[in-house]
Amino acid sequence: MATASLLASILLPLTLLCASAVVGVRLKSDNLAPWTNEFESVELSCVIESISSTSKRIEWKKIRDGGNPSYVYFQERITGDLENRARLREPSSLVIENATRSDSAQYRCEVTAPEDKHSFAELLINLVVRVKPVTPECAVPSAVPVGKPAEFRCSEEEGFPRPKFQWFRDSEELPLDPRSSPRFANATYTIDLDTGVLTFDAVRKEDGGLYFCRAKNEAGASECKAQKMEVYDLNVVGIVLGVVVVVTVLALVTAGICCAYRRGYLSQQKQNNFKAPAKSEGVDYVRTEDEGDFRHKSSFII
Structure with a gap:
């Protein structure tokens, strides 16, 4: 009986160890779609559900609008735009302080255990930072x-x-x-x-x-x-009276102008006060080749 108990105490840890080695690294999250208001804090949950290796590497990456991932947590330190606003909560969750609208993105938690049979696991967390409207x-x-x-x-x-x-x-x-x-x-x-x-x-x-x-x-x-x-309210009577007054005034002005034209008050008489100088009969001055020298073309008949 004692031998059986001893054998069981030896085999059970070995069985568990083998099972862990088969399963390898496995992750889970308490919330895959967390949200927070701007300037508040939020935790991105990444829980190591199983691992058999004592040595592990944890990395966090940020993915915005389907672009290339950028490091958030690498080589045991926070990097990038979260360097002074985030920290790792042991063993592998990420806490963001004073969140801003630029923090809205997908975050990928990656855990590597080199000694495990299944040595790598990852999960995606979609963070939304809500922003209060400003005065419309x-x-x-x-x-x-x-x-x-x-x-x-x-x-x-x-x-x-x-x-x-x-x-x-x-x-x-x-x-x-x-x-x-x-x-x-x-x-x-x-x-x-x-x-x-x-x-x-x-x-x-x-x-x-x-x-x-x-x-x-x-x-x-x-x-x-x-x-x-x-x-x-629209003053329909006033509008109609105003239109009538305007039309009447225009009609009177037009009639007055026509009457003035008919009576000749507005007619313009063209006067030409210029009188051409009389031409001296029988005398015609002709310019010679020398400037200023004139001679008679024909003589007076006396």
């Missing part, structure tokens, strides 16, 4: 006549992922479908959540007020300053 740029028409269309614009280029847009009137959010709210049931607007464009087909008097836009994603939200839109 908003364009609100200042005055629109009743019944006319109107377009509001809102844009923001810094947030990541791309933010969605919301519009507010007098601090109350405009529902995506105006028919869903009794207060906006008769409104004729549409909202594009992706582009931030708010379009009214025909503005009502009730649509006037203070408008502002909010850009929002998973990292946070920002708003622009509220801007006022006035809705005014």
Whole structure:
């Protein structure tokens, strides 16, 4: 019995050692798609699930937009743009401090154990650094006549992922479908959540007020300053009277000009006050070869 126990105590470690040698290096991660907000920290989990060798080499590489990998952790030190913002958490996880938007990328954890039968293993981790939107740029028409269309614009280029847009009137959010709210049931607007464009087909008097836009994603939200839109009635009678007055004035001016022409007040008389000098009869001066010497071509007949 004692011999059997001794034999088992010897064979069991050997069996485990052989099993480990067959399996070799194997990795796992608690999260293959971590995310963090900009300026916060995040851990890229790379756990060595099995390894039989006592000596191992750990490397981390960064891959952006399908390009060539660049070293992040190599020869037991942090390199590249993460040199002062990252550290290795034993045995093989990578912690990034003060993450920036440029850290969004794929990261590859590689572990090599030369003495293992399967001496190499790797895994890919996709990190997303979310960026809060900055204050969006908003364009609100200042005055629109009743019944006319109107377009509001809102844009923001810094947030990541791309933010969605919301519009507010007098601090109350405009529902995506105006028919869903009794207060906006008769409104004729549409909202594009992706582009931030708010379009009214025909503005009502009730649509006037203070408008502002909010850009929002998973990292946070920002708003622009509220801007006022006035809705005014068109004075149709006044416009018609104004047109009539202008047409009447133009007709009177035209008639006056025609009458003045007919009476000759505006006719221009061409006067030629130049009188040609009379030619002396019977005398014709001819220039000789010598300058300044004249002679009579014909004589006076007395």
